[in-house]
Amino acid sequence: MKKLHLLAFLFLSYSSLGQGLPGLGAGTIGTNKPILHGKNWVAITGKPLAATAGAQIFQQGGNAVDAACAMIAATSTMWDVLSWGGETQALIYHPGEKKVIAINALGYAPTGATVDFYKSQGMAYPPEYGPLAATTPGTPGGIMTMLAEYGSLSLEQVLKPAMDLAKGYPIEAQTANAIEGQKARIKEWPYSKKIFLTHLGEKREAPEAGEIFVQEDLYQTLAKLVVTEQEALKAGKSRKEAIYAAYDRFYKGDIAKEIVRGTREQGGLFTESDLATWKVKIEEPLHVNYKGIDVYKLQEWTQGPALLQSLNILENFDLKAMGYNSANYIHTVYQAMSLAFADRDFYYGDPAFVKSPMKGLLSKEYAKERAKLIGSMNDPKIGAGDPYPFQGETNPHADLLKKNQLALASADPRELPSEVDEKFLSEFQSGTTSVQTADAEGWLVSVTPSGGWVPAVIAGNTGVGLSQRMQSFVLDESLNPYNLPEPGKRPRVTLTPSLALKDGKPLLAFSVQGGDSQDQNLLQFFLNVVEFDMNVQEAVEAANFNSYQMQSSFGAHEIKPGGITLRQDTPDWVRSELLKRGYSMDFWTKTSGPITAIWLDWKHGTLWGGASNYGDDYGIAW
Template identity: 65%
Template sequence: MTRQPLLRPLHFALRLAIALSLLAGSAAQAQKTAKPILHGKHWVAVTGKPLAATAGALMFARGGNAVDAACAMLGATSTMWDVLSWGGETQALIYNPETGEVKGINALGVAPTGATPEYFQERGMVYPPEYGPLAAVTPGTPGGLMVMLAEYGRLSLAEVLEPSMQMAAGYPIEASQADNIENKREIIERWPDSTRVFLPHLDPDNPGQRAAPRPGELFRQPDLLATLHKLVDAEAEALAAGKNRKQAIYAAYDRFYRGDIAAEIVRANREHGGLFTAADLADWQVHIEEPVSTNYKGIDVYKLTTWVQGPAMLQALNILEPMDLKGMGYNSAQYIHTLYQAMNLAFADRDFYYGDPYLPPKEPVAGLLSKEYAAKRRAEMPAERNNPEARPGDPYPFQGEKNPFRELLEQWTPIPPAAEAEGAEGFQQASLDMSGDEAFLAGTTSIQAADADGWVVSVTPSGGWIPAFVAGNTGIGLSQRMQSFVLDERLNPFNVVAPGKRPRATLTPSLALKDGAPLMAFSVQGGDTQDQNLLQFFLNMVEFGMNVQQAAEAQNITSFQMQSSFGAHRSEPGRLQVTHQVSPYNRARLEQMGYSVETVERTYSPITAIWFDREQGTMQGGASDYGDDYGIAW
């Protein structure tokens, strides 16, 4: 009898790995979820906190639309300091069913008068500081909320702010937030008004020191409540004077940015070493703008433009579109490598070309988002190894122009200078010394809302997170977004700090349409990980057939190769986090490709999303099981 030779172990392992990869797509579709899908016929509201989701639901119950609900959730999460506050910034995409258009809301603050590279460099800083009065751009969230509400909502400002006002009067604070305040106590104590807000108790173990609220305690913010009352009073006075709904909301807007609230914000900021002037707030404005988009296999994906990082996801989709991602197998070594390399190229472009489109120089958006440029970048992707030297490309020829920054482009380095010099004497107090991972994941929240009339809203607000500098008796915590600027044009000539300029932020809401109708709304908390997570969420649904909850809970990979937008702006080429769901074989294969693979229990990906079921005419909501993300539907 002739015996067949035994397969060699390595050969057998290779065959087994290939077979498992081919099964990965169906396995991904079949995965169980920790949370159920939210099914709604009339409306869906999803955000980062259960109480805030309830605020959105209350607006729907009052007859409001998805914009009203999103504004109420924005106010509630800001009041809860859910990694943002009222002095932060708001970024939104809105689908208007009455016009069939997607509009962007740009409510990102600007650098104040005097904020120049020389100002920070003279104080020994390599980047603007992470925290404190000098880290603040002008407040954007109040203006963004009021403009969205006035232009697209149905309810009054008083109705939409009522949940926030009730919470400012006192809400039971979660253990996670109480612990967060306590852990940041050393920073908070540097500013008297922050101490008063966040540390309401004497510390029984340390006489003379203050302590955070206890978990479950009613956290009261009387100063913030008074500020919100001022906005509602301004609206009521305008209505009593015969103004219409929209005009009355804008009267409240004027009181915040040009009245007594603005005056107190400026006074407190300057008293503690900040640069704000009355003109900085009075001249700032919210922009209702055209978003950018690309088409991926028949789906139109919309993002805000280069003042945030959103176009990087569109660039990555353009690079990946012709490739057989599904055939590679979900989270196989080849799939992960392909994603990583596409992101390398897209984020390298982000790091050099993205900045405020309202000030010169003009970003080469048309070239960056062209399919021809994507094909050129695709050809630069190494087939079998990571490229730690991935660099920005040159999109200018793809919009018929010559690159005016060619010399700077040639000087660009993947790893930016560290910020060891940050914080000369007297300014070190503005630095929290976050770890690289903390900076990379630095926070925000996310908001999705949709209704049966067709309104769809995706919001990624942020800024003013704890430990925030609270501006005097306003109860408003100011933004820390100044740190996302650079001081050296060799790093990014479009994102050098200047008075009146917006920093290039990480905040990136998303909408997708098919055949002109909404298909999904999705965004995610986090910093530089956001468009990594959203890219994978989108592909999980479109390429691998996951439902919205499966895609929201899926264990993503995380690259740290792009330059952080926070703190010391670190870059760690080749560093890759995966979970145990990636097989030992695929992890070993990635190591062979030059990656430094870290296997963690879960990667950071707190996604919220809404999917539109066209067959049934309903909406499906998804919220990750990472933290407190929560939704309500009806």
Template identity: 65%
Template sequence: MPFDAKRVVVALAAFVATVAAPVQAKTVKPPLHGQHWVAVTGKPLAATAGARIFMQGGNAVDAACAMIAATSTMWDVLSWGGETQALIYNPNTRKVIGVNALGVAPTGATPEFYRSKGYEYPPEFGPLAAVTPGTPGGIMVMLAEYGKLSLAEVLAPAIEMADGYPIEAQTADLIEKWKDELRKWPDSRRTFLVHEGKDGKPLPGFARVGPEAGEIFRQPDLAVTLRKLVDTEAKARKAGKDRKQAIMAAYDRFYKGDIAKEYARGSQELGGLHTPEDLANWQIHLEEPVHTNYKGIEVYKLTHWVQGPSMLQALNILENFDLKAMGYNSTRYIHTLYQTMSLAFADRDFYYGDSRFPPEEPIKGLLSKDYARERAKLVKDDRNDPDIRPGDPYPFQGGTNPFKTQLEAWHTVKAGKDKSKPNQWSPTALAEFDRTFRLGTTSVEAVDKEGWVVSVTPSGGWLPATIAGKTGIGMSQRMQSFVLDPNDNPFNVVAPGKRPRATLTPSMALKDGKPYLAFAVQGGDTQEQNLLQFFLNVVEFGMTPQEAAEGANITTYQLRDSFGAHESIPGRLTLADSVPDWVRNELIKKGYKLEFSANNSGPITAIQIDAKHGTFWGAAAYHGEDYGIAW
């Protein structure tokens, strides 16, 4: 056959295109298109709640608040006693606002207290795992400051659901899975184990003690609590208060009135530490988020009381590499991405914590482009470094590191731990590590034609939750993200009134000064990994939001689990089944222990603002039950 140079060039170009930019690929879920609004969240019913609010004339903040309330009522891996973290783009000021509605450690929550109970870290379950509730305050302040509708209108879907909704299989199965844990807490047992007889077995005619999929699940105590908030708002309006004042009257009832007192009583009855004063003193903070510029795109994250800045750090490091030339999910790309994330997560694990407690975190240095260039030099071409450690950002903000001794002694795998490789873990222990590593939440994305954009990752109080007294409110489990030993992380040691460093991380990006992307995901320590890759899929490889949400992501475990025993497994790498053999073999040679998954993207939700056409692209990965509605 004669040599045809033109044919070879065309074939080579086609091959490169498949490696470097898989554009317009067929997706499992279709992309959402909207002209007026988009609502995306973790459950179809909750997305409908957002759509209802939009159709009543609400804006994206109203819709987001309704979706948070609905998902909390549905126990979509969170409940009303959890925490809410949000980014909001205000079209009137053209600024991004950070919403910090994370609860705090209660009175008496000290390292000494937990050690006296035999804990290496605060526990995963029960009242001693709970920070103060943040989600109710987050909803009400967001609504009061930036919404249009009343609290009664926004909570209406959630109240209807508390009165009774057809429970889906995922939550019903979780209740059955955790029935033994739920039995420990009287009000949880009463709420969830609705078919349990006096002998602990299912009642006649039922195969399980919890609700069945499709059954109407009722939460009368929660319905009463939510109606108390709406009634308080109505009385305040009748007394002449304006919309904002009336919503904040309901806020005061929750945190300073009879609801707070019953919550604290219920906690203390079960051995918890919460006092009415803990709730009364808690405050939501509206704050300035942090951001970085990646190739002309401004990417926004909440600051270092969550893990959000680690994605910004990773982007700063990755700017020093030509990712597009490497090719999507090539060996070099995966290797560079893995080590970059390890560098950013090592800093996360040592430096991040509550900014309102000393010592002050070196966030300016951590986000310095010069610091990122120095960190990029540590990316090795030939192999993975299983002990990538935190750097020293203090010189990059004109300071001296006060924790040099701890920094020099810090290793990825903690001293005394010998399970640094996955083959040293028993199947049971590895399954438990994976469960805590991926502990879920939900995500909420909303956008409207007025220009409001909202990205939220509400969480906490997931099953098996301890319900506090007769409030119907499931208590948070966020205390377990604290450490007791300052050598682990001097910025994140438990203390009364302090926020734990959380994994929750809503994301937003602006292009040419205008909203471009809102995106979030659930999944504990996998969140920032999935979001980084989603963003790169869109920006570097030209994918649509739905394609990017379903992309073949990688997962690293070379960071300290934010839950459980806070352990790490360096070199362990999960790849999508679609990664070809030659890439697998090359990664093994670089020192990785590979595992595979048919779908490794995580349940990403996203909205892209199409400035060219004046429309919106919505996306929800097919990983879970995330769903969106657009108009």
């Protein structure tokens, strides 16, 4: 298969500079983007206009949660690889309570969405696109819950930037061209065709870059939420009660009815009860301590714990002595990720239905046993381990686990697919966006919202694009008995915000776009800061590598054991050594993410922000 080779656009490479020399940070190495410095606040996200929305909220006196909500709303309106019917997941550091809070605003499988149903449609997995790919909308509830519980401004104030965008904004080339490229599929859904194809019947039917793109239906939906809030306030309701009144209108009122009607008209499964009974969950996050730093991720309905498992495994090695992006470092981190992601693929799922063995998976003892499996060569046969003994229990799926292990052991490594073609890469790195905010009061927020990307099914006359997250379920229990679709169940997703604390104080907020590659890039970003003393801008731009030795969460859920993507300026001696160790390599000009991050400088009382040079990510600080 044709490998992906991009034209070279070389810039200063960490991998060609003293391998792991101390003092790589401290701003001594040039970066493509300047680091952001702020005293009062920082707002970083996937699009410049959305970062401006956050800045507007901060300037009105809002806190980091208010700003994050406005930025999620803006990116959803701009179709920054998500829309209003998608999902929102967040980690919030609460300075008053001095704790990290997890927000689970992922939609769930609708009534009738079962293994048998999808198999009856001749499907090996739930579909990538269309109404049968949709979980219930989560982002509106996520925004309103975060705002009601932890924000300070009104829903009207926070939604105003998004409403201005819905009235018309100059659409960017990336989104406009995505619409044009997907127009054949968009034409299958009447409400999507009405909104996206502004030049129907012409040679180019999508908007042009820079054209004012208007979404009147979405504007009216958002306006209904604001009107409901205003009416509740006039009736004597509190700020929080008024926001939740708007929440109820979306999920139980006329908006919900139109979402259900429009979705079912196009072949979807939603019922009014599905929307009315769905709730945002405020949860306890998971965390591990890595060399004195507490790293927080969402629960196992995301892939986030795989980063925590990787850190536990890597604690057993002297990474700094290996040197940044040396062959030995790359090999060790790659193998640790393979071990952690093999567990992700088999054990992670919605804990409200089947509780995964997270105590065992995140134990330091289990990590030591997994670390012993890392040898000098790439192992394309790495599979899930058995963490249940490490939490004093017996594995209820021991037979399935053994069957998988035997199948891997008998596989011919020469027959395992490792080459990465463009289609696989597109599915593996299916995008999202990221949102990071911080303020002088001590609020720190990391969000990875997603779902409802182009081409999205629009739910009737609401302007709300539906999620495509059902595709992250599997239909074969031998792949993952914890992640089979059932009505009311959330799929295991790739979306994975991150926070880190040191000595009980917030240190880092970081997240990234990019499907299954997210926790790989975030792991390397974190190690760049902690092990190699890079500042946040250096760390987000630094050369990462990507593994495909885990099941894709999208499309046909492929796996490419031994496949690795490296930055194009990787030295010949590193390439040669990795080839000897059994890796199948391809190369990109940029491999940094795109990561966004905020670091808290407690010595000077300032905020540092970084946004990688990979895509359109942009930040503003004051």
